[in-house]
Amino acid sequence: MNRDFLSIVGELNLAKKLLVVGHIMPDGDDISSVLSATLGLQKLGKEVVACIDWRIPWYFYEFDETNLIKGYDEVVNSGFEPDFMLIVDASSPDRIGRFQEFLGKVTTAVVDHHGTNTLFGTLNWVDTKFGSTAQMILRINTELGVSYDERLATINLMGIATDTGFFRYSNADEIVFSDATKLVSMGGKAYLVSRIFENKRIEQFKLLSTMVEHICTENDGKIVYSYLSKKDYESNNCTEDDSGGFVGELRSIQGVELAIFFSEYEKNEVHISFRSKDWFDCSKLAVLLGGGGHPRAAGCTLKGELSVIVEQVVREAKLMFSTQLEAVKNI
Ligand code: AMP
Ligand code: MN
Ligand code: MN
Numbered sequence: 001m002n003r004d005f006l007s008i009v010g011e012l013n014l015a016k017k018l019l020v021v022g023h024i025m026p027d028g029d030d031i032s033s034v035l036s037a038t039l040g041l042q043k044l045g046k047e048v049v050a051c052i053d054w055r056i057p058w059y060f061y062e063f064d065e066t067n068l069i070k071g072y073d074e075v076v077n078s079g080f081e082p083d084f085m086l087i088v089d090a091s092s093p094d095r096i097g098r099f100q101e102f103l104g105k106v107t108t109a110v111v112d113h114h115g116t117n118t119l120f121g122t123l124n125w126v127d128t129k130f131g132s133t134a135q136m137i138l139r140i141n142t143e144l145g146v147s148y149d150e151r152l153a154t155i156n157l158m159g160i161a162t163d164t165g166f167f168r169y170s171n172a173d174e175i176v177f178s179d180a181t182k183l184v185s186m187g188g189k190a191y192l193v194s195r196i197f198e199n200k201r202i203e204q205f206k207l208l209s210t211m212v213e214h215i216c217t218e219n220d221g222k223i224v225y226s227y228l229s230k231k232d233y234e235s236n237n238c239t240e241d242d243s244g245g246f247v248g249e250l251r252s253i254q255g256v257e258l259a260i261f262f263s264e265y266e267k268n269e270v271h272i273s274f275r276s277k278d279w280f281d282c283s284k285l286a287v288l289l290g291g292g293g294h295p296r297a298a299g300c301t302l303k304g305e306l307s308v309i310v311e312q313v314v315r316e317a318k319l320m321f322s323t324q325l326e327a328v329k330n331i
Contacts, residue, residue: 004125005136008086008109009143011123015084017047019075019106023090024054024097025271025299027244028162028196031056033088033111033133035065036156040141041086043152049082051075053097057241062196065155072098082106089133089159091117091292111136116283116292128294131171134159135179150187157188158196165248166194170296197245204243207236211246211261218318221255225314227262229306240265247273258282258321260313264306272313274298279328285320289313 012018018041022034030052038050053072060066070078085099085106091114093100102108103120110121113130130136134156141148141156148156160180164172167180184190207228214226226246233239240263250259259275272289274282275297282298291300302309 002125002127004123005139005143008111008123008125009140011084011107011109012041012086012140012144015046015107017080017082017084018049019080019082019085019099019102020048020050021085021087021090021096021099021102022050022052022069023095024052025301026052026054026056026060028060029132029134029159030089031060031066031069032155032157032159032162033137034069035063036134036137036141036152036159037086037088037111038068039065039152039155040137040144040146043146044144047080049075049078049080051099053099055241057244059196059199059241059244062199063155063158065151075099084109086111087121088112088137089114093118093120095292111140114283114292114294116287116298129175131169131173131176132159132163134163135175138179138183148183148186150189153183153186153188154192157183157190158193161190161193171294201238201242203237207233207238207242208246208249210236211243211249215250218314219321221253222257223260223314223317223321224250224253224256224258225260225262225310225317226250227306227310228264230264230267233264240271247275251275251277258317260317262306262310262313268305269301269303270306270309271301272299272309274317280321280324284324285317288316288320 020037022030034050038048041048050069085102085108087110090096108121109123112126115128117126210232211226217224247261258280261273263271276282281295283293286293286298286300289300
């Protein structure tokens with residue numbers, strides 16, 4: 001058994017008042033991991049507050065349990081004094097937003113599957129062999145003796161499903177399927193998970209159409225990118241939450257190796273998502289630009305004018321694409 005895993009389980013056993021913290025711009029794995037750990041620890045009789053310093057996209061409220069997640073101000077104003085902080089699915093301190101202020105003040109465990117993790121906890125269990133952090137939480141809960149019911153199993157399953165593109169991406173390996181099977185056998189319902197994403201507003205399709213109008217290609221169609229400005233979101237009566245999955249649509253285009261999606265979620269603040277199909281290491285490009293992630297899915301956030309950012313990032317992407325292509329050819 002992994003030593004870091006066992007130390008974290010040991011500390012969680014002793015802890016009484018915990019914060020379970022996810023990352024900013026939360027995705028399905030993040031929300032699943034926060035909620036699965038919170039519900040598991042609560043079942044053991046501990047006082048646990050689920051926290052994310054960011055607005056949660058509306059469609060996750062399909063699961064009532066999402067209402068358990070508190071923002072930073074709410075947690076601080078409640079006067080809750082944690083004796084332990086469990087951070088999930090976050091690769092560096094900036095990824096937990098203002099909850100960074102608890103670092104150094106309270107014993108912290110980081111549980112994550114990003115190769116770009118900076119190991120910023122007191123204890124760190126970071127393992128890239130897992131397709132999702134949700135699988136690591138399943139192991140922690142199991143070791144702690146948490147009993148699973150249908151709700152917990154379904155919520156835990158959500159993280160595995162979402163980080164593997166519903167079992168379609170290259171990280172959907174044997175461990176992923178076996179963990180998913182375990183959760184389904186404990187009552188997890190895949191159709192309830194997919195309902196979160198099969199609940200689209202018509203406006204989201206209109207937003208998708210705007211994104212499609214902005215598609216540009218480079219390198220004979222091997223690189224594809226598109227963008228949505230703050231204005232595009234507003235004119236379609238949408239927010240950045242409504243473009244979840246758009247970068248996956250770009251990657252799905254025939255012949256594409258690298259897809260890039262620029263989302264201006266605030267005026268002059270742009271989140272950039274990178275996705276690749278077979279060989280391009282997106283995490284190297286994201287790290288170069290101050291972000292992080294996985295080889296096939298990574299991201300970063302930049303400040304500045306959207307058109308300038310698009311131009312700069314596409315230039316860097318093309319450079320790195322050529323360098324990595326040469327390296328791949330030489331293998
Ligand atoms: P996204 O494109 O936002 O869906 O993110 C893809 C992957 O990259 C996820 O695993 C994220 O956790 C990670 N990621 C996205 N943005 C950042 C960032 N600014 N810093 C570190 N990791 C990031
Ligand atoms: Mn995540
Ligand atoms: Mn993840």
